[in-house]
Amino acid sequence: MSMGQAILAYRKRQNMTQQDFAQAIPMDRSVIARIESGDRKAAKVVMKRVSTCYDDPQLMLAAQEEVTDGACTPWLDGADLHKSTVQLKTEEELSEAQAAMRLVPITKRKDQLTEVDMIAIKSAIMECIEAITALTHYVAVLCKEFAFSWLALWKEHRRELKVKKYMK
Numbered sequence: 001m002s003m004g005q006a007i008l009a010y011r012k013r014q015n016m017t018q019q020d021f022a023q024a025i026p027m028d029r030s031v032i033a034r035i036e037s038g039d040r041k042a043a044k045v046v047m048k049r050v051s052t053c054y055d056d057p058q059l060m061l062a063a064q065e066e067v068t069d070g071a072c073t074p075w076l077d078g079a080d081l082h083k084s085t086v087q088l089k090t091e092e093e094l095s096e097a098q099a100a101m102r103l104v105p106i107t108k109r110k111d112q113l114t115e116v117d118m119i120a121i122k123s124a125i126m127e128c129i130e131a132i133t134a135l136t137h138y139v140a141v142l143c144k145e146f147a148f149s150w151l152a153l154w155k156e157h158r159r160e161l162k163v164k165k166y167m168k
Helices: 003-014 018-024 029-037 044-054 057-068 083-102 115-146 150-163
Strands: none
Touching: 003 018, 003 029, 003 044, 003 057, 018 029, 044 057, 057 115, 057 150, 083 115, 115 150
16 A cells, blocks of 8 residues: 555545645645645655654555565555454464474575475465564554554564664
8 A cells, every 4th residue: 555545544534634634744735635646655754744643553554665665564455454353363374474484494504405495484484474464453453443652662662672682
């Protein structure tokens, strides 16, 4: 989902006009209109303002997608995103990822791997990506359902990683 599509979807969910949306950022309404219509890509400054102002997981994932050209979790706008459905699907995806990981010949060096080993490794990677997608939506749905700040939770997570010296 493009940033423009995500902004439009967000505005519709919130019953906001382009003017209402643009004023909060602040930005000219015509810029938002061009981004929504696809006539203009969202600039980094726009994505940052939108993300911090609205603190919406779907908007933040759309910003990631714009920046990475799709190398991130996509928003599943065709899925049932009720919290119980998402939880059950996430549990299923986690189990599948763990099962695939157990088949990875992790103790072998790269020069020892066979074609079958490489297939198992790729399968595990794909299952993990599916689990990441499910987990991302699980967190997003719970944030929306229970009014947790997506941005604040990620900031808290980063602080914890720094305390544990996993990042500088």
